[in-house]
Amino acid sequence: MSQRVLTTESGAPVADNQNSATAGAGGPLLLQDQHLLEKLARFNRERIPERVVHARGSGAYGHFEVTDDVTEFTYADFLSTVGRRTEVFVRFSTVADSLGGADAVRDPRGFAVKFYTEEGNYDLVGNNTPVFFIKDPIKFPDFIHSQKRDPFTGRQEPDNVWDFWAHSPEATHQVTWLMGDRGIPASYRHMNGYGSHTYQWTNSAGEAFFVKYHFKTNQGIRCLSAEQAAETVGRDANSHQTDLLQAVERGVRPSWTLYVQLMPAAEADGYRFNPFDLTKVWPHQDYPLRRVGRLVLDRNPDNVFAEVEQAAFSPNNFVPGIGPSPDKMLQGRLFAYADAHRYRLGVNHTQLAVNAPKATTARNYGRDGLMASNAQGRAAKNYEPNSYDGPAETGRPLSAPLAVAGHTGTHAAPPHTKDDDFFQAGELYRLMSAEEKSRLIANIAGGLSQVSRDDVIDKNLAHFHAADPEYGRRVAEAVRALRED
Ligand code: HEM
Numbered sequence: 173m174s175q176r177v178l179t180t181e182s183g184a185p186v187a188d189n190q191n192s193a194t195a196g197a198g199g200p201l202l203l204q205d206q207h208l209l210e211k212l213a214r215f216n217r218e219r220i221p222e223r224v225v226h227a228r229g230s231g232a233y234g235h236f237e238v239t240d241d242v243t244e245f246t247y248a249d250f251l252s253t254v255g256r257r258t259e260v261f262v263r264f265s266t267v268a269d270s271l272g273g274a275d276a277v278r279d280p281r282g283f284a285v286k287f288y289t290e291e292g293n294y295d296l297v298g299n300n301t302p303v304f305f306i307k308d309p310i311k312f313p314d315f316i317h318s319q320k321r322d323p324f325t326g327r328q329e330p331d332n333v334w335d336f337w338a339h340s341p342e343a344t345h346q347v348t349w350l351m352g353d354r355g356i357p358a359s360y361r362h363m364n365g366y367g368s369h370t371y372q373w374t375n376s377a378g379e380a381f382f383v384k385y386h387f388k389t390n391q392g393i394r395c396l397s398a399e400q401a402a403e404t405v406g407r408d409a410n411s412h413q414t415d416l417l418q419a420v421e422r423g424v425r426p427s428w429t430l431y432v433q434l435m436p437a438a439e440a441d442g443y444r445f446n447p448f449d450l451t452k453v454w455p456h457q458d459y460p461l462r463r464v465g466r467l468v469l470d471r472n473p474d475n476v477f478a479e480v481e482q483a484a485f486s487p488n489n490f491v492p493g494i495g496p497s498p499d500k501m502l503q504g505r506l507f508a509y510a511d512a513h514r515y516r517l518g519v520n521h522t523q524l525a526v527n528a529p530k531a532t533t534a535r536n537y538g539r540d541g542l543m544a545s546n547a548q549g550r551a552a553k554n555y556e557p558n559s560y561d562g563p564a565e566t567g568r569p570l571s572a573p574l575a576v577a578g579h580t581g582t583h584a585a586p587p588h589t590k591d592d593d594f595f596q597a598g599e600l601y602r603l604m605s606a607e608e609k610s611r612l613i614a615n616i617a618g619g620l621s622q623v624s625r626d627d628v629i630d631k632n633l634a635h636f637h638a639a640d641p642e643y644g645r646r647v648a649e650a651v652r653a654l655r656e657d
Contacts, residue, residue, distance in 0.1 A: 180207055181214070220481070221516045222271045225316055226282045229265030230360060230413045231480040232420050234469035236260050236287060236430070242464055245381050245434055246373035248493030250289040251464065259288045259530055262469060263483050264360040264412065268319045268328065275412035276396055276404040278355045278615070280346075283365030283387065284485040285467065288530035295489040296385060297509070300357060301350070302366040303596075304450045305343040307585075309504020315340070330622040338631035342451045344597040344639050351615040352600075353608055354393070356401045359415040361426040362394035369487075370448050370497040372571050373434070380437035380572035382447060382497055384454060387428035387467060398615060420472045427468045431461035437574070444590040448499040452596050479526040484513040495571030518542050535563040597639035609646075617650035 173179075178186040186207050193205035201208070223229075235257045242251050250258045265282035266273060281300040286293055306315055318336035322329045337343045349355070357363035367385030374380050396404060404411050419426055433454050440447050447454065473479035486509035487502060496502055513521045519541040521527055522534065534546070539554050553562050585591060604612060616636070623629050629651060637644025 181210055223265075223516065224512065225267050226265035227271045228269055228273045228275070229263050229282065229480060230416045231261060231263040231473055231476075231483060232416060232469040233259065233261050233471040233473070234425075234467065236285075236465055236467050238465040239429075240463045240465065242373075242432070242462070243375070245375055245383070245432075246493040247376040248289075248294075248373070248491055249291045250287060250294070250491065251493070260467065261286045261288075261479070261483065261526060262467070263480060263485065264416070266412075268316075270321075274405040274409040276356060276358075276401040278350065278398070278401070280350065281357060281360065281363060283363075284483075285365070285387075286483070286485060286489075286527075287491075289491050290531040291491045292532060292534075293489050293527075293529050294491045294494065295485040295487060296367055297485045297487045297505070298365050298367045298385065298387075300354075300363040300365055301346060302368055302384075302386070302453045303346050303349065304368060304501065305337075305346045306340060306501070307342055307450050308500050309508070311340070312501075312504065312508075330619055331624055331628070334620055334623045334632055335625075335628050337635070338628045341593040341635050341638070344594055344635045345451050345600065347616075348597045348600050348612065348636075348639065348643075351619075352604065352612045353395045353397075355615070356396040356398070357412075358394035358396050360412050361391045361415060361419060362389060364388050364393065365428060369450055369499045369502040370435075371502075372437070372495045372497050372574070374493055374495065374570075374572040378572050380574065382435040382437060382440060384433040384459075386431045386433070386461060388431060390427045390429060390466075397611065398618070416469075417472055420469055423470075425468050425470045427466055429466055430464045432464055433459040433461060435459055437572070443588065445588045446586055446591055448497050448502075449585070449591070450499060450501045451593065473526075478524070482517055482521070482524050482526060484509075484517055484521045484524075484527045486510045486513065490570060492568070492570045498574065498576075520544050520546070537562075592638075594635065594638040597635075598643065601640045601643045609643075613643075613646045613650050616647050617654055620647070621651045621654035 173185060178189055180186060189207070192208045193202045194200060195202060203209070236250075238251055238254050238256045241254055250256060263282065263284045265284070266275060266277060266279045267282065268279050269277065282297075283300055284295065284297045286295050306312065315336055318332040319328070321327055322332055337347055354363070365385075365387035367383075370382045370384055372380055373383045408414055416426075433456070435443070435447060435454070443458075445452055486506075488496070488506040488510065490496070496506060517524070520543050523544070523546050528534065535548075537554055537556050539546075539548075551560070553560050556562055557564065601609065601612070620629055620632055623632075633644055633648050633651070635644075636647045
């Protein structure tokens with residue numbers, strides 16, 4: 173049969189794709205019209221649940237190339253040789269809105285990288301901000317509920333957004349970041365990416381280091397003001413998608429340079445604040461940036477649904493030499509993502525082309541399940557240990573063991589000398605130029621002045637005041653002026 177013949181799902185030729193079969197020229201439809209039934213039924217099943225967060229996103233393929241020797245700190249194979257290239261898939265995203273939301277909005281951006289290494293896929297699922305709003309995963313569902321649409325009004329509500337922050341002083345640093353200039357990137361190409369969490373690297377001698385990842389954009393940082401963003405959304409709601417798609421199609425090859433901060437594991441306990449607290453950065457004077465390599469994007473996916481919508485990143489996809497730190501938020505995420513994928517995509521999501529290993533193959537005894545396609549050879553046993561040379565464990569831990577101490581229970585925070593929720597927010601404020609500070613104040617006041625309860629406004633003002641008295645005073649004045657209007 174010619175390649176140009178339209179067929180049913182089972183490959184039979186279709187006679188008529190414009191007229192349904194009827195009983196007589198003006199009569200009702202016939203149940204025997206297989207093509208019509210199949211076409212309508214398939215259409216009804218085109219949507220799957222969207223991601224509960226980061227629903228709207230864009231993706232591209234490329235590679236990561238090692239430019240500097242980091243073998244002193246990790247034995248990760250894909251980082252072991254200068255010049256080594258590893259294929260990657262990157263998905264960028266907004267966080268709060270649904271799949272149909274606009275791109276140019278004030279929101280953190282997701283920056284998720286899947287490295288297809290020879291030792292399995294390594295997923296670094298980060299954001300464009302080095303910190304986050306909360307530091308315990310138990311607060312995440314409440315946090316996201318407060319930022320997404322209200323179940324009664326169906327709208328994003330300033331009352332909910334700011335009420336959550338009123339009860340979460342630890343959010344002050346990230347709120348200052350989000351309301352500042354970097355809160356609305358001009359495009360995905362013009363922003364940095366951060367692993368945000370502290371992770372662990374282990375070298376071949378078994379020594380452990382804590383590590384933070386920074387992808388610095390080589391396109392330069394570009395942001396939109398609130399006014400420019402509103403105009404952009406009106407012109408092209410998909411502005412980030414348009415930009416990435418067209419840049420990669422034009423052969424522009426957007427790139428980022430990866431740096432890391434490294435802390436010898438023994439220094440963690442005595443550091444002046446908790447180095448596993450996701451609401452804080454490590455000052456570069458304490459732990460300078462070391463260059464590792466370059467991330468380059470050069471190929472668009474062939475199909476957005478198959479490759480971007482069905483992409484499944486999980487922070488617990490590690491490779492030997494890289495592992496988790498005790499960061500509570502990270503530990504929560506180690507569960508949440510693969511669970512979300514099993515719900516959204518099914519138990520065999522790892523067999524989809526974008527998610528399957530590319531530089532190696534998965535060899536294990538997991539079998540069957542909905543939509544299984546991983547037939548592993550006729551004689552392959554489905555149990556282990558076995559006497560038939562089936563795949564077996566290496567006996568080598570993926571990362572160095574960490575010592576733990578203390579009692580089980582719910583603990584607010586480990587003791588460190590300087591661990592308040594405000595000092596880094598104050599430092600960020602004081603770093604800003606006079607113009608940046610004015611825009612920050614105006615952005616915060618624009619949102620906070622819409623809140624209906626005075627006590628919620630006052631609690632938020634107290635947080636900005638605790639970060640820096642001038643910061644608090646100026647936000648208070650700006651909110652008052654807007655509410656008196
Ligand atoms: C997506 C949970 C914190 C970055 C998601 C998804 C869930 C989730 C369930 C949807 C996954 C899917 O359906 O594919 C959580 C929980 C968190 C947390 C429980 C806190 C405990 C964070 C943090 C970051 C982050 C701190 C960044 C540092 C992302 C990104 C995506 C995502 C980039 C989109 C991945 C993609 O492009 O497919 N998160 N998240 N999340 N999250 Fe988180």
